Amino acid sequence: MRKGLKGIYIGLVLLFLYLPIGTLMVLSFNEGRSMAAWTGFSLHWYEEMFKSRMIVDALYNTFMIAITAAVVATIIGLLACIGIQAMSNRSKNIMLGLNNIPLLNADIVIGISLMLTFLMFGISLKYETVLFSHITFCIPYVILSILPKYRQLSSSTYEAALDLGASKPYAFFKVMLPDLMPGVVSGFLLAFTMSVDDFVVTHFTRGAGINTISTLIYSQVKVGVRPTLYALSTVIFVLVLIILVTANIISNRKNR
C-alpha cells in the first residue's frame, strides 16, 4: 500500500514535469493552428521552421555563441585554477569569493550591469558584447568544476615528469591534463548549457537584429505565432535527450 502511494507520488510529479512538454510535442504535429483541437497529423510546421531564416539564424547564433563562450571560458578557467592554487590562502579565498559573485548574482543584475558598462565606455551593443557577457558568466562554472579535481591532483607525478626530462608544457599536456580531463569536460558542458539556456543576459546585451533561440522565442510569443515554436521545442528536447542519455551511458561505462 505504502509502496503504491510512493509510486503515485512519483508519477504525479513526473506528470507535472512532462505533461507541458508532451503537449507541445503533440501540438507540433497538429495540422491546424489550434492549440486545443487535433485536426490531423502533419509535418508542415517542421518544414516551415527549417525554412524560416529567423529560426535558422537564431539556432546558428545560439550554437556559435555557446561553443565559443564555452571554449574560451574553459581555457581561462583552467589557467585560473592553476594560478589560484599557487596563491597564498588569503588571495585564494579572495579569488574564490570574486568567482562566486556571478554565480550567486541574479541574471537580471548581470545583464543590466554589463549593458551599462558597455554603453558607458561607448561600446555599442552587438554580437561581440553578447559573447563577452556569456564568457563572463560561464567562467565561474568552469572553475567550480575543475578546481576540486586540481586539488586532488598530487604534484609528484608532474614533478617526476620534469625530473625525467620532460619540458614544462609537455609534462602539463601529457601528465597533468589527462588527470584533470573529467573536470575540464564537465566544466565545458556546464558552460555550454548555461550559455544555451541564457535569456536574460542576452536580452540586455544584444544589439538590434541579433537573436538567439531564447530572445527569438520571447519576441515571437508576444506576437502569437506559435506552431513553429512547438516544432522547435520538440527538436530541442529530442536533441537534449539524445546528448544527455549518450553522456550518461558513456560516463557509466567509464565508471565501471
Place this chain on the structure above:
Amino acid sequence: MYKRKLLASPFMVMILIGTIIPLCAIGYYGLTDELGGFTFENLLAIFEPDHLKALELSLILAAVSTIICFLIAYPLGLILRDSKLGEKGFIIFIFIIPMWMNFLLRTMAWQTMLERNGLFNSLMDFMGIPFVEIMNTPYAVVLGMVYDFLPFMVLPIYNVLSKMDKSVIEAAYDLGASKLKVLSKVILPLSVPGIVSGVTMVFVPSLTTFVISNMLGGGKINLIGNIIEQEFTVTNNWNLGAGLSLVMMIFIVISMAFIAKFDKNGEGGLL
C-alpha cells in the same frame, strides 16, 4: 611559483571587466541623477506605491513558489533515496532533464496549457470542475515559477539525502525513535545544507524574474523585475532602474548571507 600565479591573470582581468566594473557601474548610475549629481532618490524610489507593491508581490510570490517547491521536492527526495528503481543516477536524471530544456520554451508550454481552450481547462472540465481562468493571474505566475525552478530544489535535496549516513538513521530507530521522530530530529536537521541551497536557488530567480510574470501574467502582474526591465528597455530611465536594482540586490545579498551561514562546507551545492 610566481610565474604560475600569472596564469590566473586572464581570469582576474575578466572578473575586473565583467563583474567588478559593471557592479560599480550599477552603483554609479543608482546613486546619481541624470546630470551626474549624487542622490539617494533612485533608492528611495522603491517607496513609491507602485514600486513598493511590485516588491511586495515579488517577495510573496517568490516565497510561495519556494515553499511549494520544497513541499514537492522533499518527499520526492525521501522516496528516491529509498527507492530501488534501477540505477539511482538514472532515476534522478529523469527529474532533472526538463532543466536542460530552454526555460522560455518551458514557460511557453504553460502558456499553451493554460490557454482558454487549452489542456488545463479541458482537464478541469472533464473532472467537472467549473471553469476558472488562471491565466494572467498570480496563480499562473507561481505555477510557472514552480515548474521552471523545481529541479533546482530537487537536486540539492536529493544530493544531501542520498549522501546521508544510513547508520545514523538506523541508530535512531534502534534507540526507539518513531518514524516521525527520526524524520524531524535526524533526517531533517542533517539535510539543512541541501534545503538551504535549494531554497536560495529557487527564491533568488523567482524574486528577480520578469520573463515568467510577463509571459504568464499577460502584463498585468508587475514584479520588481518587470519594473526594472521596463526602466531599461521602455522608459530608458537608467538611473532609476539601477537604483531599484541596488535595492533588489540587498535582498540577494541577504539570501547569500543566509546560504553562507548554513552551508559552510558547500556540501549542498549543485555541482
